[in-house]
Amino acid sequence: MDTGIRLALTFGQIGAVMVAVLLTVAALTLLERKVLGWMQDRMGPMEVGPYGILQPVADGLKLFFKEDIIPAGANKFMFSMAPVLSLVPALIGFAVIPFGPDWTIDVGGVAFKPFVITDINIGILYILAFASIGAYGIILGGWSSNSKYSLLGGLRAAAQLISYELNVGLSIVGVLLLSSSLSLVTITNAQAGGFWNWYFFGGGGFPQAVAFVVFIISAIAETNRTPFDLPEAESELVAGFFTEYSGMRFAFFFLAEYGNMILVSCVATVLFFGGWHAPLEFLQGPESLHWLTGMMWFTIKVYGFLFLFFWIRATLPRLRYDQLMRFGWKVLLPIALGNIVLTAIVAYLFPGN
């Protein structure tokens, strides 16, 4: 009986998170075009529905009904596997993100945490591990398409993801040193009580602002967004690794890219900006309302980062490939390592600060 309740609760929770993520993706497709439009002094999509708000529905229907083409000479098995291999790692990471207060409620004798699917004690490593698996979808998609553009896009993606994954991993070590935990729930709880406790502003003794900059740059590179969108550079490679993809298979890659953006924004929120905690104590409201204000602050912060992604896309031109590699290895990596050394010294000299 307990197992049944637990299973039902977990599946319900997973379903709720997936629906929320996919709805956010749908909203983002519209929001991105609108934001880019405003920044370029135009209106963005205006035709479907009032003010263009039904555009995601139209896009979804179009992708759903498009013909599914597998190019001649493509490796069929790999060609169909690649979009799945790309989407699953993008969605699976949400399992350890705490969206709200660390409550445990009792449902029919089963302890249940409503705002995090599972609080494993290596949460952040789990996200990093599956983020690195996401590279396979892109590489294999590029390889199996039997197209020169796709292959070049896949190769670029492989090199880029490996280089920048390292920087993502190293830039968060400072936060892990200060919180002495790998669990995202514990890291969030350590940042309670006001914005000066957030790791970005110096919670725990040493501000992680530099680490955050390294993290967000590397995260943009890992999600293949402009200015690091070399794997899909449309002016050089048609569309890079998904040149040959159409219909729902293309939609999977698309969902994976936006899912990764949301995941990265959630991780940035949790690690550097206090997760669901409000910037000032009184903005959190009474204890009984923490679930509402918590979710609200979390959403606000995540959308703030998503806006940053769009902003950067509208502002910066694409890097050249050698610039990308040099920047990753010779600029970001030493900065991230230096931050670890400094943070470790501070954490050793002033423990429990």
Place this chain on the structure above:
Amino acid sequence: MGTIVFFYFASVIVVTAALVVALRSPVFSALALLVMFFHVAGLFVTLHAEFLAVIQILVYAGAILVLYLFVVMLLNLKGEVRFHHQLTVGLFLGCMLFAEAVLLVVKGKTSLGANLPDLREPTQLIQGNTESIGELLYSTYLFPFEIASLILLVAMVGAVILTKKGILEAKS
């Protein structure tokens, strides 16, 4: 239950490990290796070693194997130009090793599984296993740990020298 799970992971590991060398296409070999890494990580999870499981995926599947795939795709290897002509040597060595293993078991000096820890009852750690691994590495196993880092440093210097070879020769 634990035994069934163990045998599932173990058998998949053996099958995929065999596929890595048996498959003709190098890309499919790499993918078989990927499946194997995931099942090794699964074995670690059943032993309550979540840290090792995640590091297994992060390092081997996420970094090393991606580099393999990168090289395989860059060289665009065809199935024929691989190592299958070493079959006779491999068969010979394999038979020798297998005979050795059989002899050891038959002679009774080593019984398989006698010294293995009980899989079904992993000791529950008081602290998380990240902390315990860190403490072990920096106390009991400090020397081997530092040696490993030294070897990695040597490999790194070697790689740098290999790429700089032409430049150094041109200067002198």
